[in-house]
Amino acid sequence: MKSFKCHTGIGDTVTGEALVADDNFSARYDLDRINGVFSRPQHKLHGQSYRDKILVLNTAKGGVASAWMLHEMKSRGIAPLAILFNQANTILMQGAALADMAMCDQFEDGDVTTLFRTGQQLRVDPQAGLVTLLD
Amino acid sequence: MNLTDQETAMLAGEMGAAVQWAIDHQIKVGRAFDALDMVPTSQAHMMVDPESVGEAGVSFLEDLANKGAKVVIPMITDPRGVDLNYYRPLGQSEEMANLDRRTIAACEQMGILMTNTCINYQTVMPPVLGDHVAYGDTGVVIYSNSVCGARSNFEGGPSALAAGLTGRTPRYGLHLDKHRRATRRFVVQQQPGNLTDWGILGAVIGKMAGSYWQVPVIEGIEDAPTSDELKHMGAAMASFGSTPLFHIVGITPEAPSLDAVGGQHLPVEKINAEDLDKLRSSFGQQGDEIDVVVFAAPQLSLVEMSDLASLCVGQTFKVPVLVCTSPQVYADAVRMRLVHTIEQSGAKVLEGTCFYNQYAKEIGEANGWTKLLSNSAKIVNILGGYGYTPALASREQCIASAVAGKIV
CATH class of the missing domain: 3.30.499.10 (Aconitase, domain 3)
Incomplete structure (x- = not known):
């Protein structure tokens, strides 16, 4: 099992399946939050379900409003399990803290969207700043 | 901690x-x-x-x-x-x-x-x-x-x-x-005229800076801008670039000089008329039809309400016109009969909302609005993600377009 070091993040340890793209993340503009799929046609994960997945993306986009949205998504049980970024923004980290969702960024081994592939099983430990590839 | x-x-x-x-x-x-x-x-x-x-x-x-x-x-x-x-x-x-x-x-x-x-x-x-x-x-x-x-x-x-x-x-x-020092240095070669120009300048700088952790320092602004002008510039810069801070040399308080914000060794990036026109031309063209005209994002100040009221005198709008202001300004604008003047032309002044965060998508669908015209560079950036085809024009052009029913 190989582990990758990142910055201390938000939330508790989770284990799940990766959904990876070299693209960004806006809770407000990229998602159909009712059905739990990426809905913006230009997004590389368009049409894919993010429910209970560990999303692996480049950076977070969007304004202050998105701080509420992860909490709202999680309350309905249609939310990602965790999100890994190269660089998170302040708003989404705050949103993860409210939602109690695992979130990490700043991986020491380089571009996180090339470290993992869709379908791989990952364990995310935000407090230790460690993501482990279980496959 | x-x-x-x-x-x-x-x-x-x-x-x-x-x-x-x-x-x-x-x-x-x-x-x-x-x-x-x-x-x-x-x-x-x-x-x-x-x-x-x-x-x-x-x-x-x-x-x-x-x-x-x-x-x-x-x-x-x-x-x-x-x-x-x-x-x-x-x-x-x-x-x-x-x-x-x-x-x-x-x-x-x-x-x-x-x-x-x-x-x-x-x-x-x-x-x-x-x-x-x-x-x-x-x-x-x-x-x-x-x-x-x-x-x-x-x-x-x-x-x-x-x-x-x-x-x-x-x-x-x-x-x-350490996060307030300049990281990008822009020299403005075309002075902005109206509020929309200031918004466009902010949008161009925001797009170029492009990150929460970049701090633009701006040179070349000849006269001190008004609060409304800086409001439109900042709102657009933050919207296009996630930018939380800029400095203008000789104008904003932390930048009495370029050196004061550490900008003297940064490479110069010029912003000319062509850069501004390129951004402007990506939001609508003369002759385009419009469904609705919106003045918002940010909410209008009392001075903007007064200027808008002057433009509305004697006009009759062919398309719906929405104006968003704060409850404080609204009360003053009612007392000064500015709301009355604006609404006599067929516009509607909304109190305490701002169009883009008041269920803009659902409002658009309910009214069949997609072609939206505004003088706000911020709002045309946001509403593209909400099913609108937004267009940008000066306040005067927005009013003339609302009368004509298409962009003049």
Whole structure:
């Protein structure tokens, strides 16, 4: 099992399946939050379900409003399990803290969207700043 | 993080469950951004429109209020999602209005002042140089940081609320000197004329800077701009670039000189008329049909209301025209008969909302609006993601276009 070091993040340890793209993340503009799929046609994960997945993306986009949205998504049980970024923004980290969702960024081994592939099983430990590839 | 005795007591629950949630939230966020300690804040400002808060967020607010949560510093709010005096005509539902009513009740119970404004720096209590605050709304943050010299990160609703309840915020990002130094140096070669030009300049710089951690320093502005001009520039820059701070040499308080913000060794990036025209031309063309004209984002100041009223005298609009302003300005504008003058032309002035965060998508679908014209560079950037085809023009052109029913 190989582990990758990142910055201390938000939330508790989770284990799940990766959904990876070299693209960004806006809770407000990229998602159909009712059905739990990426809905913006230009997004590389368009049409894919993010429910209970560990999303692996480049950076977070969007304004202050998105701080509420992860909490709202999680309350309905249609939310990602965790999100890994190269660089998170302040708003989404705050949103993860409210939602109690695992979130990490700043991986020491380089571009996180090339470290993992869709379908791989990952364990995310935000407090230790460690993501482990279980496959 | 280093916690004071008082903060340790908060975390232990000695000040109640609401304060315990708040300080715990702040420690989590602070650790993720390497904050070493907390910094006392003088004010908080929360974005809490029901479209983004949702049922879960409103229940969360009600739960905190019922646990006895009370803010300990002056805390104000961003625009609401519904003008409770005018929502059915826009196609907004009773469910949306009820969510807003519940939000207001919970906030009032916590002692929050329902200012419902994104121009608090013009109407409520502007922060001062070196003032640490916890503001939401990217336009409020960039203006307060840049023009007032205050210190705030983009604080999402939950984090702003946490600051209101504890009177402090984690010391990271824009609270630290090192993140306020210039990282990009722009020289403006074409002076902006009207408010839309200032918005376009902000949009171009925001797009070029492109990150929360970049700080533009701007040279070449010949005359001191007005508050409204800087408001449009900052709101657009933050919208296009996630930018929270800019400096203008000789004008904004932290940049009496280029050297003062460390800009002297940065490479010069020129912004000319062509750069500005390129951005402008990506939002609509003369002759395009329009469904609706919107003046908002940010809410209009009293001066903008007065200027708009002058343009509306004797006009009759062929398409709906919506004008968003703060409750404070609205009351003055009613007393001065500006609202009367604007509405005589067929426009509607909304109180305490801002078009893009009042269920713009649902309003568009309910009214069959897709082709939207505005003088705000910020709003045309946002609404592309909401099913609109937005167009940008000066205030005068917007009014003439509303009369003609197409972009003139």
